[in-house]
Amino acid sequence: MAYRILLIHGPNLNLLGDREPSHYGTMKLEEINARMERLAEEHGAELRALQSNSEGALIDAIQEARLWADGIIINPGAYTHYSYALRDALAAVRLPAVEVHLSNVHAREEFRRTSVIAPVVTGTVAGLGWRGYAAALDALLGLLADGGGGQS
Amino acid sequence: MAYRILLIHGPNLNLLGDREPSHYGTMKLEEINARMERLAEEHGAELRALQSNSEGALIDAIQEARLWADGIIINPGAYTHYSYALRDALAAVRLPAVEVHLSNVHAREEFRRTSVIAPVVTGTVAGLGWRGYAAALDALLGLLADGGGGQS
């Protein structure tokens, strides 16, 4: 069976490559998405990517994933730190999900150390750059293949 | 060139498989280490694993890694939450390092959400079970191949 994965990028991640490259690297979002689609294909899976600056649009996308996706990879951007609405959406759809951050959020401003999302996802990856997305996909597909990964 | 990686497991991780399987899974530490060694080999790298319940012994091992290793993967166990001595050791050796937790520490007791280690490592992975170690190794070797990964 071909697993289907939703890859969600939150606010300001459309500026990747451009924005503070010391934190976020120089690779553009399109390139990351392209690599992730290829990687999914190599695993016989399908990946659809989406970016939005709007909290409501991100919630809509998560809710719709109930209807077609087997798992979610999400970089919530700055919503990580306060969007309990995003958290509730992830908790409500009950799909296995991995939270990814490009930079090591623990080595930056204090507010970046708090994630209101982390308690409702399966796992988190931070500081590994674009490789973090790949790691999340590998693990997510592995968990799905094991028949698990959902929230208990 | 064959990269050499130190894999460190902190206190109580020798009980894996046995201890609170709902958090930590049923795979034994020996099995994880064996898988990691094979995976390293597949990448043409070498991995040496070590477990200790003693903070001092873990610090000694990190210090010695300066002399032979190219990177560190560390699951600091409960030392994650208070061992500034371990943190200082990792900062002092200046090797690329990834902190790994088997369980999603953010979904458990409040004290598990604080890592004093995270600000000095390259990245962190949590909640992905044994796959988290594999993800860390993949990313670490990728970073080394890119010629980077160390702390700036």
Add this chain to the structure above:
Amino acid sequence: MAYRILLIHGPNLNLLGDREPSHYGTMKLEEINARMERLAEEHGAELRALQSNSEGALIDAIQEARLWADGIIINPGAYTHYSYALRDALAAVRLPAVEVHLSNVHAREEFRRTSVIAPVVTGTVAGLGWRGYAAALDALLGLLADGGGGQS
């Protein structure tokens, strides 16, 4: 005179019936809205319901209510806990308003105990399931009939 009431549902409430039924019950949002419309009619009042996952859309709706509504019933969902923008909208329109939560937010995660909305509404109801909306409507219409209920 027929009072007109706006009933607003915040993020993820469109999933009602589906989502964590132990917290939120098994009744769907459509059913709650239908019951509320009937109840309003029985009181000779009119009720219009609206759900959105978008903070901006919720604010827009509250602002427009200045032009047609006599009172507001709002379940702000997770925006309860951080949306000072929603709070400012409610304070700005100066209509009597009741904040409703389906579950007993005080018996769940710590963050759910803080409402930034509560200080600017007339009253709050929590933990009474769909009956909480009915209670809010009864009280709101009673207050309006008394000629009051607005914020001083």
Add this chain to the structure above:
Amino acid sequence: MAYRILLIHGPNLNLLGDREPSHYGTMKLEEINARMERLAEEHGAELRALQSNSEGALIDAIQEARLWADGIIINPGAYTHYSYALRDALAAVRLPAVEVHLSNVHAREEFRRTSVIAPVVTGTVAGLGWRGYAAALDALLGLLADGGGGQS
């Protein structure tokens, strides 16, 4: 079956009508109790009301309710904010219970925003004046008729 409800008023509520009418309104406690008894009768239920300034007497009344009542409506007055003994009594008797406040406690002094009682009751109502008691009764009888409302 005729449900029997205990209505408990905590410290200083015997002064209602007299005391800070901008917060508590001008209706006297006797009038509220009379209205509530009539309302209960209309629903084919029985309501007994009690006021005391003494924490111990309130606990005694709650404990005795185990022997005759089907539900509790309680305005704990200032004990709301610190009486863990009252909380333990409510938790111990395991009857469905609704906490009511006449004023919007969230719009007043900071200390009034904390309820140590709320986590152990079924639901809470605040800021709706005497109508809050009526709302609580309606909801409580509805929950009992549904066969539930107790604490899980």
Add this chain to the structure above:
Amino acid sequence: MAYRILLIHGPNLNLLGDREPSHYGTMKLEEINARMERLAEEHGAELRALQSNSEGALIDAIQEARLWADGIIINPGAYTHYSYALRDALAAVRLPAVEVHLSNVHAREEFRRTSVIAPVVTGTVAGLGWRGYAAALDALLGLLADGGGGQS
């Protein structure tokens, strides 16, 4: 060279003149924008104004300003207090920016004293009513003429 400035108004500022005039004055937003446009013209500059209740739309506008504007004046409304996403947008575009508040936010509720935006802008103005916008524009154009004002 004619500098181009983006003037952004956050949630609920479209109600200006109407809303809590003791805090926000009686001048309407259209009037403020008109005055600001005239003032810009007098300085040989161009000013474009925008208001939205939506966090995502505000972020979009800031991101687009990278392509045409030389500086930003922003009254983030209530987003001031929690929108790290707005903050990240301002930090990412690296344009000189001034945060303006009509009222003296320091003399109101405690939560209004915290700005998550302030650390990433050039400067802040509060409590000077519509004159605060004029002051921001004067200073911003002066800084641009000096060849600076951007974030280091």
Add this chain to the structure above:
Amino acid sequence: MAYRILLIHGPNLNLLGDREPSHYGTMKLEEINARMERLAEEHGAELRALQSNSEGALIDAIQEARLWADGIIINPGAYTHYSYALRDALAAVRLPAVEVHLSNVHAREEFRRTSVIAPVVTGTVAGLGWRGYAAALDALLGLLADGGGGQS
């Protein structure tokens, strides 16, 4: 009528130009005062400037301003963060007042983000360098001309 304005500079501001130019710029205090006097004259107003390292002397000057001045511009330097005595003096004289900081205090050490002065002044300006004083003067004279600006 010619308005008279007191311009007060607190501790260490006599070192301007010399001291940490990355924060405070290279313009000397004498130059700022001279510019401000000229600017006041252009508006038909009179400005008297004063600097002191002594909290008591600053309070004395504020108290005396009751007898001759129409408004106050004050950069309290480090007293901003703890001098409740200065705050009480400003509150007691009830003149319109603007607090000015040369640097963006919100982008520096945590303690600089707290102003005990701000709640009793009309408005605040920060991060705009010497232009902040000019902005404060413009706004203050405008407010006085409008017949207001004092504390309510």
Add this chain to the structure above:
Amino acid sequence: MAYRILLIHGPNLNLLGDREPSHYGTMKLEEINARMERLAEEHGAELRALQSNSEGALIDAIQEARLWADGIIINPGAYTHYSYALRDALAAVRLPAVEVHLSNVHAREEFRRTSVIAPVVTGTVAGLGWRGYAAALDALLGLLADGGGGQS
């Protein structure tokens, strides 16, 4: 006119003379009451004293004072630190009241520094031993003679 004053002593004050004399002195409660009655008589006033270990009984006494007393002197003992119910009683009766402590509560355990009572009384006296009661009586009678002292 002869003013009538209620003097209330809270829990454990019946042990005075006996209990921790380094904090509370060696004078017995009866002796203090006798002195206070004489002192009241000398001022042409009447004083009635009461001690109870029960929070409810203290509230009852305060409520009854509405019917006969012109002012209250109260040493709330340890209830000082948490009895919001006592505070509400004092606020409700709206009589001028002075809070007295025999010892200097500020020089003892941290918890003794917080009084939940102080914000609703006219004034407070601490650390002056039995003389504190005399000082409170003098001031209270003076305020009554001035025609004031009540809470606004």
Add this chain to the structure above:
Amino acid sequence: MAYRILLIHGPNLNLLGDREPSHYGTMKLEEINARMERLAEEHGAELRALQSNSEGALIDAIQEARLWADGIIINPGAYTHYSYALRDALAAVRLPAVEVHLSNVHAREEFRRTSVIAPVVTGTVAGLGWRGYAAALDALLGLLADGGGGQS
């Protein structure tokens, strides 16, 4: 000499056996008291037991113990967490005292981890069920036999 011990049970402990048996066990209070009286007898001591829901009554009992008892065993129930009045009573009578809790208060809600009583007693026992009372009695009698146990 036959030591005399007061055994005090605070609020809601009269419900033992009935109330939340997973925390408090299934043994009734009468049975515990009977066991304790027998155990005291076996040691040649006398034990008198008392339960009350009223804080004032508990304080009265402690004060009276000065006149007849050699030591106190107290389970303050929920008063543990806030009754500084109870604490003051125990400190005032200066008898050796042991605080006992049936359940492990440290493994339950956060508020149960704070005891305002503990700093003034000789020792504490928690989590050992009814055996905790026996342990307290053994230790208390041992301390008395050693000629000590009082507070210094």
Add this chain to the structure above:
Amino acid sequence: MAYRILLIHGPNLNLLGDREPSHYGTMKLEEINARMERLAEEHGAELRALQSNSEGALIDAIQEARLWADGIIINPGAYTHYSYALRDALAAVRLPAVEVHLSNVHAREEFRRTSVIAPVVTGTVAGLGWRGYAAALDALLGLLADGGGGQS
């Protein structure tokens, strides 16, 4: 023997009568000092009064009091809340001292509830207006006549 008392008034108290009369009353400082001198004379004592806005001058005066005074009455004004230097001076001279506040500092802004002075004085009086000074003098002379009042 004729006791000699130093009466110290801190910052902004020279404005009494003028400044915020709802908090501080309408009596001028000169009038208070005159009353206090007469009152001291009536007791056969001598009182010298001093006001300064300068923390250093207040400390100097306290230090000099070692050489001539038997006791100190001090209203530290806003220095109450942060002047550890004033506190150290009072602790160093080891004279009996009473801290007086005209207004009820506990019923105003949060910061006014903290006194860094209170732990080192004999006692405190607040909220009794000018009568507070008289109360302090009475008590201080009484304590001196008893041969005590100093700090242990």
Add this chain to the structure above:
Amino acid sequence: MAYRILLIHGPNLNLLGDREPSHYGTMKLEEINARMERLAEEHGAELRALQSNSEGALIDAIQEARLWADGIIINPGAYTHYSYALRDALAAVRLPAVEVHLSNVHAREEFRRTSVIAPVVTGTVAGLGWRGYAAALDALLGLLADGGGGQS
């Protein structure tokens, strides 16, 4: 069946008798261990005692106890306050365990009031001197005889 109990003493407890006897008494560790061994024998049980200053050695001992012991008595010394590694070891082995402190930790420095160990043990005893160990042993053997005492 003869139960086997591990008695563990943490850092600095080898100095007992010598170290701060006002807190810890004058009995040496050897004497306590000898008494405990005799007491265990009297109950037909076996007790093995161990002291170490090393956190790692204590964890090792707890882990090994899985293989031979039926219960644990532990005085973690200062590790009580921060060793989450010790806590995890106790939680992992899932044996009934009692935490013992010789002194009343609640009557000493603030940091001694926090135990990170207490939430994972069966019960705690403090302040009863060497008798605390005896009380722990009695209770532990009783719990084992009841067939319980382990962590659920």
Add this chain to the structure above:
Amino acid sequence: MAYRILLIHGPNLNLLGDREPSHYGTMKLEEINARMERLAEEHGAELRALQSNSEGALIDAIQEARLWADGIIINPGAYTHYSYALRDALAAVRLPAVEVHLSNVHAREEFRRTSVIAPVVTGTVAGLGWRGYAAALDALLGLLADGGGGQS
């Protein structure tokens, strides 16, 4: 080259020898200054000492040191804990500086553990009595001789 050192003593240090000798010793300030001058001479350096109770005067002295001194030794007395103005002065003059305290400030009241000065000086010495000044001088002269010691 002969280094010139400014030795500054803050408030109440003029009372040394007299004041709380258990904390501060019995040596007078003059004696300390004399010893320090001799010690400086022995090192071929010059030391000028100054004491003031006035924050402003201390700042003035630090500012003037820019013009003649090579380093500063400062005991800020109680200003240590809150004088950000003193801190700014030390940061502004950019001379190597050592903060000295006679007593071990960490073993006294909680507020003495915070130094707002320490982050801007080269080093700190506490608890070594007058020897602390000598240690500071030795180290300061050594650093100057090494050609460093200033703040980077």
Add this chain to the structure above:
Amino acid sequence: MAYRILLIHGPNLNLLGDREPSHYGTMKLEEINARMERLAEEHGAELRALQSNSEGALIDAIQEARLWADGIIINPGAYTHYSYALRDALAAVRLPAVEVHLSNVHAREEFRRTSVIAPVVTGTVAGLGWRGYAAALDALLGLLADGGGGQS
């Protein structure tokens, strides 16, 4: 008499010279120890140095010092911030002790500003590099020669 001093270096100090030289300088630990031994000899004293990464080993060394040493100089490294076990060891042996840090811990990360060791030592030195050890030795020998330096 020749005083004997123990010099203890905590975790990671064996890397001195190598590790973050901007904080810790370029001198190796061996060199520091050699200098300290020579300096001790010059004073007619004996110094023995020891480094360990193990908390237990450091505690063992401190305990053994009771048997041979007259004083302790300790740089606890990162254990400074959390090792209450090390603190208890130092308190237990009751030898005069000085805590030394090479870098100015107050100018670095927030966690480095807290020392759990400082309240039990005689004094502290920080930020003076290797000279801090020399300063500690000088002061310690001086205190011993004065016949004091121990903890009271």
